Amino acid sequence: MVITNDAQVNELSLLEKNVKKERRKLLVKRFVSNKTLVTGTAMLVFLTLFSFAGPLISQFSPLDIDPANRLQGPTAEHWFGTDNFGRDLFSRVASGAQVSMGVGLSVAVLTAIIGMVIGLYAAYYSILDHVLMRFSDALMAFPDILLAIAIMAVLGPQPVNVVIAVTLAKIPVVARIVRSSALVIKEQTYIEAMRAQGASSWRIIWRHILPNTVSPLIVQVTYVFAIAIILEAALSFLGAGVPAPDPSWGNILFDGKIVIYNAWWMTVFPGAFIVLAVLALNLFGDGLRDLLDPHSNKAIKE
Amino acid sequence: MKAYIIKRLLSMIPVLLIVAMFVFFLIHMIPGDPAAVMLGPEATPEEVAALRDNMGLNLPIYEQFFNWFTDVARGNLGDSLYMNVPVMDAFVSHLGPTLSLALLAQGFSILIAIPIGVLAARKRGTGVDRTFMIIAMLGMSIPSFLLALLLMLVFGVRLNWLPVAGYSSLAEGVWQHVKFLILPAISLGAIQAAVIARMTRSSMIDILSMNFIKTAKAKGLKQKVVIYKHAFRNALIPILTILGETFGALITGAVVTETVFNLPGLGQLVINAITRRDYAVIQGTILMIAVTYLFLNLIIDLLYGLVDPRVRLSRK
Numbered sequence: 100m101v102i103t104n105d106a107q108v109n110e111l112s113l114l115e116k117n118v119k120k121e122r123r124k125l126l127v128k129r130f131v132s133n134k135t136l137v138t139g140t141a142m143l144v145f146l147t148l149f150s151f152a153g154p155l156i157s158q159f160s161p162l163d164i165d166p167a168n169r170l171q172g173p174t175a176e177h178w179f180g181t182d183n184f185g186r187d188l189f190s191r192v193a194s195g196a197q198v199s200m201g202v203g204l205s206v207a208v209l210t211a212i213i214g215m216v217i218g219l220y221a222a223y224y225s226i227l228d229h230v231l232m233r234f235s236d237a238l239m240a241f242p243d244i245l246l247a248i249a250i251m252a253v254l255g256p257q258p259v260n261v262v263i264a265v266t267l268a269k270i271p272v273v274a275r276i277v278r279s280s281a282l283v284i285k286e287q288t289y290i291e292a293m294r295a296q297g298a299s300s301w302r303i304i305w306r307h308i309l310p311n312t313v314s315p316l317i318v319q320v321t322y323v324f325a326i327a328i329i330l331e332a333a334l335s336f337l338g339a340g341v342p343a344p345d346p347s348w349g350n351i352l353f354d355g356k357i358v359i360y361n362a363w364w365m366t367v368f369p370g371a372f373i374v375l376a377v378l379a380l381n382l383f384g385d386g387l388r389d390l391l392d393p394h395s396n397k398a399i400k401e
Numbered sequence: 402m403k404a405y406i407i408k409r410l411l412s413m414i415p416v417l418l419i420v421a422m423f424v425f426f427l428i429h430m431i432p433g434d435p436a437a438v439m440l441g442p443e444a445t446p447e448e449v450a451a452l453r454d455n456m457g458l459n460l461p462i463y464e465q466f467f468n469w470f471t472d473v474a475r476g477n478l479g480d481s482l483y484m485n486v487p488v489m490d491a492f493v494s495h496l497g498p499t500l501s502l503a504l505l506a507q508g509f510s511i512l513i514a515i516p517i518g519v520l521a522a523r524k525r526g527t528g529v530d531r532t533f534m535i536i537a538m539l540g541m542s543i544p545s546f547l548l549a550l551l552l553m554l555v556f557g558v559r560l561n562w563l564p565v566a567g568y569s570s571l572a573e574g575v576w577q578h579v580k581f582l583i584l585p586a587i588s589l590g591a592i593q594a595a596v597i598a599r600m601t602r603s604s605m606i607d608i609l610s611m612n613f614i615k616t617a618k619a620k621g622l623k624q625k626v627v628i629y630k631h632a633f634r635n636a637l638i639p640i641l642t643i644l645g646e647t648f649g650a651l652i653t654g655a656v657v658t659e660t661v662f663n664l665p666g667l668g669q670l671v672i673n674a675i676t677r678r679d680y681a682v683i684q685g686t687i688l689m690i691a692v693t694y695l696f697l698n699l700i701i702d703l704l705y706g707l708v709d710p711r712v713r714l715s716r717k
Contacts (some may be wrong), residue, residue: 237419240691242653243673249687252675253430329544333657336546337672351549356661363554370547378542 102255113324114157114230129390142379146372150200153193161190170362180364182354192369195346199331200376202261202347206327207267210273211320217270219304219312222285226277235271243268251339257340264332269323276319280312303306314391321384325377348373405706413699417692421473424688425466428680434458439482439678479687483677486683491670498568498582499659499666503651505582514594515640519633525606525679531670533598540595545654549661550604556584572644586663589654593647600643604636638705645701652690678708 106322130136153377154161165185173180179188221228238246243265250264284290284309294304328348335349336356343350348369355365428435436452437444457465472479517537521530545552555706557565561586569577608614609632617627656668663669667686674682 209474219674233415234419237423238689240416240420240695241423241687242650242656242694244653245687245690248656248671248675249427249683250430252680252683254429254432325542333546334542337657337660337675337693339672339675352547356550356558359550360558363558365556366550370551372543373544373547374539377544378539381538381542396638 100251121294126332133386133390135382136390137205139381139383139386141380142375143383146196146200146376146379147200148370149193150196153196154190155195157187158191159187161185161186161194162344168357171365172362178231179368180362182351183358183362188351188364188368191351192348193345195348195351195369196372196376198258198341198347199328199344199349199373202265202331202341203324203327203380205262205319205359206265208270209262210269210323211316213266214270214273215277215309215312215316217274219281219308221274221351222278222281223300223304223308232278238268241268241298243326244330244333247334248339250332256339258345260346261340262333264334265327268330269326273316273319273323276315277312283306284308284311316387318384318388318391321380321387323378325384328373328376328380345372348387405551406703409699409702413695419489420691420695421688422466422472423704424684424691425469427684429462431512431680435680439680441678445474446511471674474689478688479681481679481682483673483679484682488681490691491682492667492686495665495670497570498664499652499655499668501571502582502585502655502664502666503648504587505579505586506593506651506655509586510590510594510597511644514597517594518598519605519628520647521598521602522605522609523600523628523710530602534602537595537598540591541599543592543658545589545592546661549585549658552584552588553661568664580660581664585655585658585664588661589651589658592654593651596647597640597643601636601640604639605632608632641701645698648694648697652694678692707713 157178163186165181167185168177168181169183169185171177171181171185177187177189181187181194182191217231221231241249246268247261249265250267251260253265254260290303290307331340331347332349332352335347336353338350338353341347341350343354351369352366355362355369359366374390434449434453436458437449437454440448453459457468460468469479476489478492480487481491484491501667503631517533521533524530553565556562564581565584568581571578614632616626617631622631652667655666656671658664659666659668660672667690671683671686674680676688
């Protein structure tokens with residue numbers, strides 16, 4: 100049918116709008132019906148709010164030392180109690196959330212970008228693939244925390260260095276995920292057709308292969324986010340991560356270990372938030388995977 | 402099969418080389434003069450110069466790498482600056498607790514995870530299944546060192562049932578040895594158990610829906626025989642993969658968990674080395690662990706080829 104008048108054009112654009120609207124509705128419906136994703140999202144929203152609003156509603160600074168009130172249990176004044184320097188634990192856990200989740204988010208974003216570039220180009224150029232994959236085999240031979248510990252030992256305990264160390268440890272995992280889905284796409288007929296038409300490799304990689312690798316990438320990066328939070332906590336707990344006096348969930352646990360006989364709250368509260376954050380991200384990732392890939396078996400993670 | 406083994410062995414060479422290079426260059430990532438950093442601020446310029454000379458830092462970089470690499474290939478990982486012993490000796494003397502801990506944790510996790518996984522798969526979709534999977538999800542979200550702290554708080558500090566710190570070698574009696582490792586092994590094995598239980602469940606669900614299981618049931622075989630002899634044996638391959646792959650996670654976890662319980666294992670060796678800036682120890686330890694991990698994966702890969710002809714054919 101040839102479109103000849105304005106009325107038909109209007110009708111067509113209206114139809115298009117409706118289709119878009121329906122699609123959006125469907126997406127919202129699928130999101131809401133995905134309990135895992137909704138739970139994960141709700142927990143993440145809560146944690147974000149907590150990390151930003153927590154320090155504001157608390158009347159204490161996370162850094163103010165008050166030796167007279169050291170190691171007080173939870174009270175109406177100090178909701179989570181005080182630490183071994185008399186600092187308010189609630190505001191420390193809340194601003195620690197900014198540090199810990201900030202490190203996690205930075206690692207997630209960096210590994211996503213770098214892993215994506217490496218994965219895409221490795222999949223496209225097979226010579227590069229051989230070289231890059233041997234490098235990633237080698238990096239993956241180091242257990243992630245040991246690699247991070249070694250890098251921290253060399254670079255020194257700083258939040259930025261935690262991000263560098265953990266990112267380096269996690270890039271191979273992300274690159275491999277992108278590479279394996281890009282390898283499948285690369286063999287599709289439409290890519291061959293594009294090449295035959297003379298499309299540049301840049302265009303093929305970024306406009307046609309990339310969009311098809313995004314779903315598994317996002318899901319994987321969510322898990323990396325969770326692992327980064329664990330690694331930051333572990334590094335800081337070992338004294339090789341975020342240095343005192345700035346709070347992070349890990350270094351609060353480090354302080355708490357020394358006084359574990361007297362002050363359970365210094366272990367339980369930051370610990371609970373680590374579990375909450377990791378659980379939220381794991382649920383979010385699982386839910387996202389089911390949402391993005393309707394064929395995936397809901398029961399299987401790996 | 403022979404071609405497969407040779408190919409797999411050859412592919413190890415570049416990986417080992419890159420691992421070695423990475424460990425070697427670690428020292429050169431230190432901002433400033435490594436010798437000065439290692440000796441600390443009180444060192445005199447003469448001492449720094451002497452150490453630079455001793456470490457061969459004045460040689461061209463490729464020569465340094467070559468010297469270091471030939472030493473390492475002969476099993477000489479250098480000397481610990483602080484402890485004044487060869488790094489290899491320090492490594493071997495700290496290996497025991499870590500190995501005991503990792504093995505106990507692995508045993509514990511297999512013992513609880515596989516029955517739970519099989520049960521959850523058989524009762525798929527029921528309350529039992531859901532409860533176990535929620536527990537598994539929680540287990541996966543608790544870092545082992547955190548679980549260690551919590552267990553320590555409950556069983557060590559509150560109930561006072563088990564020691565919270567210390568170690569006794571196997572030579573001093575099995576119970577003495579195990580007593581100190583129970584809490585560490587549970588905290589290390591829990592996350593492992595969660596992963597294995599999930600894997601067992603999904604792998605069993607896959608197998609149970611296959612036609613040969615229907616046939617076995619139709620033949621009138623007993624439920625037990627179908628589940629354990631037919632289904633479980635086939636579900637075992639992906640489970641074994643996970644066991645192999647998570648060895649790295651186990652050692653990783655052991656390193657951190659050890660420091661919680663003050664076990665004198667590899668973790669303590671590395672952590673102490675960091676505070677003492679004893680870089681030779683850090684390099685040697687992570688090199689040894691990485692190489693062990695690579696060879697373990699190699700063995701597992703070769704075992705598959707042996708067990709499952711599909712693997713060795715598809716990887717040609």
